Amino acid sequence: MVKEKNPAVILMGKQATDNDNNQTAQMLAAQLDWPQATFASKIEFTDDKANVTRETDTGEEVLAIPLPCVITTDLRLNEPRFIPLPGIIKARSKPLTKLERQTTDQPRVEVLTYTAPATRSAGKKVATVDELIAELKSKGALA
Amino acid sequence: MNLLLIAFDAEDAVTCAAFGQASNHSFDILQLTGSPATHLGAGKVISLDLPSLPPADYFAAALKLIAEPYDRVAAVSSMRGKDALPRLAGLLDWPMISDITEIVDEKTFVRPILAGSILTKVQLNHPKAFLTFRPAGFPAPNLGGESQVESVNPEWIGSSKRLSESLSEGGRPDLATAKVVVSGGRPLKDAETFEKIVGGLADALGGAVGATRAAVDSGIAANELQVGQTGKIVAPDLYIAAGISGSTQHMAGIKDSKIIVAINTDGDAPIFDIADYGLVADLFDALPELTQKLQK
């Protein structure tokens, strides 16, 4: 699809909630041999490059990457705009192209089981800071 | 099965060794910056000795040849790991398993999906794989076993350029691996108040500071302090949540903590449903009182 459409920028979400993988965009960038900027919170385009502010472990950094490139979005990038009802109705009449997916024989990573994680239950209410300190000390959580 | 652990710095190498030991296989460490961590029982430490971390395109292109001979290549699922490792996996066309919380065997792993609301057991149907893991699942490694250091100088090829970067300020322990975390939410008003009240208690406990997304978005706390589904996942021995309602997104990042303490004026706040100890109180009274009593 990229070869057909020849885009200057591929903008993707950073991860899908149903698998939380956070891999697809980076893998695509590698396979295209395009530069990448993941977890973008701000993007500025110039003629031939994008200046991307991205979230990092220690805060943020600004990367200048030449186009074409792959960018993934973080939550702070933008506020999605409100779509009025007529807009939603109008969108329904737009052409929708369906592409066939190339399936592989066996998934390289297969989910065997789904289980619910252990749940936590409500503990104890304490009335004062002193009581809290005493409880934490008795559990060894405070020296 | 041979395992390569990619450590971005010396501190990261310790977390990597914890995963290596949990795998019950021998492992090598590839360390990008800092003096080589030779005391962690790695077969060898491959040291790149870089002045700073390269952007992901350089990283992947340079490390491709080093990673290729291994069966498994793993790193911590930090932002830098999540940025760089899938790119390397894409270059080598290996599958990848992210955010591992438990190793079942060399082909089978446990990882959460849907913001931690479901755990999946996944099986690898391929001889090679990249892995990232959550540090909380793998406790501190045993030390010992001097490792040899091998220096490598791969070719650095890429086209992105770093214009600026904020660095960690240091002083407080790393949020993702801290033993104690004190977090504050929306009612903290401003950055100064947040630092004084939440930072003050964290310092009294020798802990790290965390925040909710509401606090980050309103400019009260820095974005790297965000804890939760879209922030850092923490699992300290003690987590203190002050002025935090307990949204599902926030709880996704704290529910593996050993002890959770909630301090909130609203006795019906959902955070109390998962807290081991709840104190219905104004945080502007309770936190300074706690700080003062713990400093003594």
Ligand SMILES: Cc1cc2nc3c(=O)[nH]c(=O)nc-3n(C[C@H](O)[C@H](O)[C@H](O)COP(=O)(O)OP(=O)(O)OC[C@H]3O[C@@H](n4cnc5c(N)ncnc54)[C@H](O)[C@@H]3O)c2cc1C
């Ligand atoms: C896709 C998505 C991802 C998200 N990811 C995250 C994430 O990773 N992490 C995260 O935290 N959030 C995340 N959120 C946001 C989340 O939904 C909540 O909005 C946020 O966690 C609320 O933060 P809060 O608890 O600080 O604020 P609030 O919900 O406003 O709670 C404030 C609490 O403080 C109490 N309070 C008020 N005054 C005082 C006082 N003086 N003393 C004591 N208590 C007081 C109130 O009773 C209330 O319970 C995400 C949301 C979305 C949509």
